[in-house]
Amino acid sequence: MATTQTHHSVHITHKDHDLDSLQVLPDSYQWVQPDLFPSLQQHSTPLSDTLPLIDLSLPDAPDLIGKALRTWGSFQIINHGVPLSLIHAAQSSAIDLFALPTPYKLKASRTPGTFPGYGIARINSFFPKRMWSESFTIMGSPLEHFRHLWPHDYSKRCDIMAEYDRELKSLCGRLMWIALSELGITREDINWAGPNEDFKTCNAATQLNFYPACPDPDRAMGLGAHTDTTLLTVLHQNNTRGLQILREGRQWVTVEPVAGALVVQVGDMLQIVSNGLYKSPFHQAVVNRTQKRLSVAYLFVPPENVEMSPHKKLLSPTQPPLYRPISWTDFIRIKSNNFDGLSCIRVDVKDEKQVKVG
Numbered sequence: 001m002a003t004t005q006t007h008h009s010v011h012i013t014h015k016d017h018d019l020d021s022l023q024v025l026p027d028s029y030q031w032v033q034p035d036l037f038p039s040l041q042q043h044s045t046p047l048s049d050t051l052p053l054i055d056l057s058l059p060d061a062p063d064l065i066g067k068a069l070r071t072w073g074s075f076q077i078i079n080h081g082v083p084l085s086l087i088h089a090a091q092s093s094a095i096d097l098f099a100l101p102t103p104y105k106l107k108a109s110r111t112p113g114t115f116p117g118y119g120i121a122r123i124n125s126f127f128p129k130r131m132w133s134e135s136f137t138i139m140g141s142p143l144e145h146f147r148h149l150w151p152h153d154y155s156k157r158c159d160i161m162a163e164y165d166r167e168l169k170s171l172c173g174r175l176m177w178i179a180l181s182e183l184g185i186t187r188e189d190i191n192w193a194g195p196n197e198d199f200k201t202c203n204a205a206t207q208l209n210f211y212p213a214c215p216d217p218d219r220a221m222g223l224g225a226h227t228d229t230t231l232l233t234v235l236h237q238n239n240t241r242g243l244q245i246l247r248e249g250r251q252w253v254t255v256e257p258v259a260g261a262l263v264v265q266v267g268d269m270l271q272i273v274s275n276g277l278y279k280s281p282f283h284q285a286v287v288n289r290t291q292k293r294l295s296v297a298y299l300f301v302p303p304e305n306v307e308m309s310p311h312k313k314l315l316s317p318t319q320p321p322l323y324r325p326i327s328w329t330d331f332i333r334i335k336s337n338n339f340d341g342l343s344c345i346r347v348d349v350k351d352e353k354q355v356k357v358g
Contacts (some may be wrong), residue, residue, distance in 0.1 A: 230267030
């Protein structure tokens with residue numbers, strides 16, 4: 001994907017984190033949709049499809065998931081085994097966090113070059129206008145940050161996020177084996193799933209996203225179009241619409257909130273492993289005039305220094321590897337400076353015989 005976007009630094013100020021108080025949309029937030037998708041037909045007849053909703057407890061769930069991953073790169077699941085009480089507790093903590101006065105939230109700001117903490121979306125740096133949102137990223141224990149935010153009430157909230165991490169990591173392990181099995185890849189074929197073959201050695205982050213009500217939503221954007229660097233992203237959105245997924249490169253489809261459901265998306269890393277059979281979908285978040293919106297995204301990534309590459313079972317003389325092997329750590333480094341990180345590691349057909357596969 002060709003793009004003229006350039007990476008630039010984003011300076012965080014008090015006003016960047018006080019969107020709730022603004023009655024007029026500042027010029028710095030008046031969004032101009034980048035020309036990322038030349039084939040996007042803004043006025044075409046909407047596609048009739050809706051994102052597949054799959055009951056994970058039913059026998060045909062694996063087959064439906066495989067089809068959804070090949071056609072959408074995403075689906076919603078119900079009966080997924082994550083306690084709804086835990087999902088609501090995580091949402092409640094996120095609501096409380098973003099409701100804190102801005103000076104308190106800034107005490108937990110991300111330090112430059114790091115992921116955890118409070119701030120604005122990292123992809124902001126690729127776009128000329130700001131996004132109408134705030135975020136807070138948890139990697140490992142949020143103890144130090146939560147002590148700043150809730151000096152007298154941090155322990156319970158830390159426990160909630162730790163339990164959320166355990167439950168979502170277990171779910172991601174199940175989903176990974178379903179996704180890989182649908183490609184004909186067995187447990188004997190993967191050497192990075194950990195000693196118990198449950199992907200517990202993989203890493204993860206929990207991303208809390210908040211989208212305040214916006215005075216001029218038609219000229220603003222909550223989160224610009226992007227793909228995730230993950231294996232899988234599992235997202236819970238509250239009952240307010242906002243998430244949109246790009247369907248067939250030509251239509252933004254709004255993902256309707258379903259009570260208790262989780263949205264699952266392919267990330268760049270799984271696109272690499274599947275040699276492009278599963279696509280990491282572009283997605284964005286729009287805002288509205290009257291309702292605040294909250295989402296909790298679980299970002300499931302490979303062990304840091306394990307090289308990910310198209311799996312050899314998916315390769316043949318007519319299906320060469322599309323991507324060169326790369327670790328998640330190195331890929332993050334590339335993508336921090338290149339909006340379309342996958343294009344940077346795509347294999348030139350002339351060089352395909354020189355690429356190690358496995």
